Amino acid sequence: MNLWFTENQTDNLRLSFRIKKLIDFRKSKFQSLAVYDTFEYGRLFTLDDFVMLTEKDEFVYHEMISHVALSCHPNPENILVIGGGDGGTIREIERHVRVNKITLVEIDKEVVDIAKKHLPFVACGFEDKRVDVFIEDGIEYIKNHKNEYDIIFIDSTDPVAFAEGLFRTDFYQFVFDALKEDGIMVAQTEYPFLKGDFIKQVYSSLKEVFPIVSPYLAFIPTYPTGMWSFAFASKKYHFINDLNPEFTKPFADRLKYYTPEIHKAAFALPPFIKKLID
Amino acid sequence: MNLWFTENQTDNLRLSFRIKKLIDFRKSKFQSLAVYDTFEYGRLFTLDDFVMLTEKDEFVYHEMISHVALSCHPNPENILVIGGGDGGTIREIERHVRVNKITLVEIDKEVVDIAKKHLPFVACGFEDKRVDVFIEDGIEYIKNHKNEYDIIFIDSTDPVAFAEGLFRTDFYQFVFDALKEDGIMVAQTEYPFLKGDFIKQVYSSLKEVFPIVSPYLAFIPTYPTGMWSFAFASKKYHFINDLNPEFTKPFADRLKYYTPEIHKAAFALPPFIKKLID
Numbered sequence: 190m191n192l193w194f195t196e197n198q199t200d201n202l203r204l205s206f207r208i209k210k211l212i213d214f215r216k217s218k219f220q221s222l223a224v225y226d227t228f229e230y231g232r233l234f235t236l237d238d239f240v241m242l243t244e245k246d247e248f249v250y251h252e253m254i255s256h257v258a259l260s261c262h263p264n265p266e267n268i269l270v271i272g273g274g275d276g277g278t279i280r281e282i283e284r285h286v287r288v289n290k291i292t293l294v295e296i297d298k299e300v301v302d303i304a305k306k307h308l309p310f311v312a313c314g315f316e317d318k319r320v321d322v323f324i325e326d327g328i329e330y331i332k333n334h335k336n337e338y339d340i341i342f343i344d345s346t347d348p349v350a351f352a353e354g355l356f357r358t359d360f361y362q363f364v365f366d367a368l369k370e371d372g373i374m375v376a377q378t379e380y381p382f383l384k385g386d387f388i389k390q391v392y393s394s395l396k397e398v399f400p401i402v403s404p405y406l407a408f409i410p411t412y413p414t415g416m417w418s419f420a421f422a423s424k425k426y427h428f429i430n431d432l433n434p435e436f437t438k439p440f441a442d443r444l445k446y447y448t449p450e451i452h453k454a455a456f457a458l459p460p461f462i463k464k465l466i467d
Numbered sequence: 468m469n470l471w472f473t474e475n476q477t478d479n480l481r482l483s484f485r486i487k488k489l490i491d492f493r494k495s496k497f498q499s500l501a502v503y504d505t506f507e508y509g510r511l512f513t514l515d516d517f518v519m520l521t522e523k524d525e526f527v528y529h530e531m532i533s534h535v536a537l538s539c540h541p542n543p544e545n546i547l548v549i550g551g552g553d554g555g556t557i558r559e560i561e562r563h564v565r566v567n568k569i570t571l572v573e574i575d576k577e578v579v580d581i582a583k584k585h586l587p588f589v590a591c592g593f594e595d596k597r598v599d600v601f602i603e604d605g606i607e608y609i610k611n612h613k614n615e616y617d618i619i620f621i622d623s624t625d626p627v628a629f630a631e632g633l634f635r636t637d638f639y640q641f642v643f644d645a646l647k648e649d650g651i652m653v654a655q656t657e658y659p660f661l662k663g664d665f666i667k668q669v670y671s672s673l674k675e676v677f678p679i680v681s682p683y684l685a686f687i688p689t690y691p692t693g694m695w696s697f698a699f700a701s702k703k704y705h706f707i708n709d710l711n712p713e714f715t716k717p718f719a720d721r722l723k724y725y726t727p728e729i730h731k732a733a734f735a736l737p738p739f740i741k742k743l744i745d
Binding site for chain 1: 688733
């Protein structure tokens, strides 16, 4: 058997995984969902044939989207996650005992369902009592919440179709308004090597809204180019000056990617990226 | 036309580039060589169908293999490069005016020839008067040189066939002996995400020979997993404590990846890698 899943990362670039088995395939109102078992990366979860996560490297994305902001905010009690329906991001947020309440707003119920059925290593995040899940459009949700959250995570798919609105200035303004006066937003912002123009536009939009904005980087092998960027956008706390290594210390031995040193290192930007955001 | 070059990164993982044109293909005594024009990454150079470099991202590899050690050594006058027949590494070394002499030892003359013909952006490195090129086996070459070089760069292909010997303890001992008493070696050491056992073995070998050893990391999109590791192995100078930002300052505006901040950040290792080398 020589079965492969191929992602068209761009029109001119493909990454292919050899597959042991197709585990599940379904179509929702929004997208097609699939779970495969791969030889190299364990379970693979795709939406519309784009890689969302694999069992073997999801730890990088989920540790890095969550612990950076949580290590800079002194009182992250009330957390909102837009997207992230697989559960991986909330799994990491839950490690912080300072967090009292986590609200996850996922547009597609099937994402939560397929994760609970086939991706227990991330969907374990749903078991915590601090978590409330709302199945609805994150953009609509956030419009109705003001001055409420300490940190908001935008754990979205790529900026196409229904997720496109999550990368616009007006959305960032809603996020800003939904945050308390010392709130932080973190969002995934794609891959700078091949999406320079997109990065330029997103960071220019973010800077219109937030006083403190910086990208940070992480190695994610199964995403295009392997170099992923996240936006740290903050009203008050600084991504380096306010980093408190104590906040991840209680569970440091359970992390595989994040450390306070990695946190600092992730904000060191190569000149070719600095150029895009200055 | 829908023409693709596919690299089998592992038995279970493939990266494919859409091709405008096959520019050159030849076979040498050692390997097959090809140059393609790709849509996404410009020119692509392969050996035995493995990606060696692309026009668009080679700057990361070449800046990071060279400037790290050159920024830690106060007097890097005499430099040896084993491999690196495309010229990219010596192009970067030449930026340092403190360097008086660069010896490049490449086993395969066809690599130098094909680069000079089709990869001018790296082969421009051969024009400098400080450069001597020897077409011979690097392992044999280094056995006959003792206490001679300030820095030795091992710019090799993957650890298969004739390059396998470049990752063994006995070779590292020859390198150690060929270095002056304050010399530094840098070597490319593959991708930790999928080659954990290899990394473990290489760093254990290096530590048998050198007192100061650390991996450092760089984002290289067209190499497997996008996360590449280099070994910094040194007799005296430390990779952070002896970093002098002045050494790259004169040409900092021409670098696209390396900065002194990136230098420090590259040595921040995720716990999953630390585990492999401790």
